[in-house]
Amino acid sequence: MEKRNVIIIGSGPAGLTAAIYTARANLEPLLIEGFQAGGQLMITTEVENYPGFKEGINGPDLMAEFRAQAERFGTEFITADVTAVELSADKKIVRVDDDAYEADAVIVSTGATANLLGLENESRLMGRGVSACATCDGFFFKDKVICVIGGGDSAMEEATYLTRFASKVYIIHRRDQFRASKIMVKKAVENPKIEFILDSVPEDVLGEERVSGVKLKNKKTGAVSELTVDGMFVAIGHTPNTALFAGQLDTDEKGYIITKKGSNTQSATNIPGVFACGDVQDSLYRQAITAAGSGCVAAIDTERYLETLHD
Numbered sequence: 001m002e003k004r005n006v007i008i009i010g011s012g013p014a015g016l017t018a019a020i021y022t023a024r025a026n027l028e029p030l031l032i033e034g035f036q037a038g039g040q041l042m043i044t045t046e047v048e049n050y051p052g053f054k055e056g057i058n059g060p061d062l063m064a065e066f067r068a069q070a071e072r073f074g075t076e077f078i079t080a081d082v083t084a085v086e087l088s089a090d091k092k093i094v095r096v097d098d099d100a101y102e103a104d105a106v107i108v109s110t111g112a113t114a115n116l117l118g119l120e121n122e123s124r125l126m127g128r129g130v131s132a133c134a135t136c137d138g139f140f141f142k143d144k145v146i147c148v149i150g151g152g153d154s155a156m157e158e159a160t161y162l163t164r165f166a167s168k169v170y171i172i173h174r175r176d177q178f179r180a181s182k183i184m185v186k187k188a189v190e191n192p193k194i195e196f197i198l199d200s201v202p203e204d205v206l207g208e209e210r211v212s213g214v215k216l217k218n219k220k221t222g223a224v225s226e227l228t229v230d231g232m233f234v235a236i237g238h239t240p241n242t243a244l245f246a247g248q249l250d251t252d253e254k255g256y257i258i259t260k261k262g263s264n265t266q267s268a269t270n271i272p273g274v275f276a277c278g279d280v281q282d283s284l285y286r287q288a289i290t291a292a293g294s295g296c297v298a299a300i301d302t303e304r305y306l307e308t309l310h311d
């Protein structure tokens, strides 16, 4: 079995930053990047809030820069999905089909996936009017009409945020009761640019090259209507990619890995030698820059852990 100091699972901003730092610390990391490498930024067109890129950069281009930087310092990559892990013993085992790798430390950075409605045209128009991230894409909707799908805090927060840019924001929610906190709903209700469409779900996203509208179905009356919008923001929650670690790593009730935030090993999980960073352990901030920052934290925690092992 191949033996490594550290194996990193996942190749978004968190995993690649952990790779850059552990590689520069001569830990010769192995990064298993997944078949769909690069994480959520791979479906983002323009990134304008990542520091250091004054003019903005495409999500996939940014991830290519991250990857090249990790490679430059000797990170080894495997483009495949991890199929199983055994983390509890001192020697951690990571399997990719029939191949097994052994490591003293593992960094988990498998990210989270934005939940989508599951409509065919929603994925076709992703990045062309459909978005799952208001802070990433809101700026591109200056003086446009948009809709936000969802009735939770994210939907309220994103709709309120989007009124900075948009001329009008519809919140489309499938019920007439909100999961969101009262204060967030109140803020949205009081915003003159926001209008609510309740008991309704999008049945289709309209538009050839870009979003031109949504087809809505009223769940109570069954009535179908078309709403003209330039963009649709889906805010129906995220799912952390933690299925691989079920029964091994402690997670919160939503499935996010619990890390020891506030301690002096902030990325530590319940298993010594296993660290987590990025969106897989963060349901709150979910930004590329915060993920990258936490990847650096995980790398430093790993470096210190490996030092104590060797002492």
Ligand code: NAP
Residues within 6 Å of the ligand: 116, 117, 149, 150, 151, 152, 153, 154, 155, 157, 174, 175, 177, 178, 179, 180, 201, 235, 236, 237, 238, 283
């Ligand atoms: P959430 O609380 O799970 O809300 C998801 C919303 O999407 C719900 O209203 C749900 O409707 C709706 N939904 C789910 N699947 C749908 C579907 N297939 N079609 C249509 N609608 C669908 O998720 P979230 O808003 O992302 O919030 C996640 C967590 O982060 C929460 O704990 C939240 O409090 C927290 N958060 C806090 C803040 C803040 O305090 N500033 C901001 C953002 C998020 P139903 O209600 O009918 O189930």
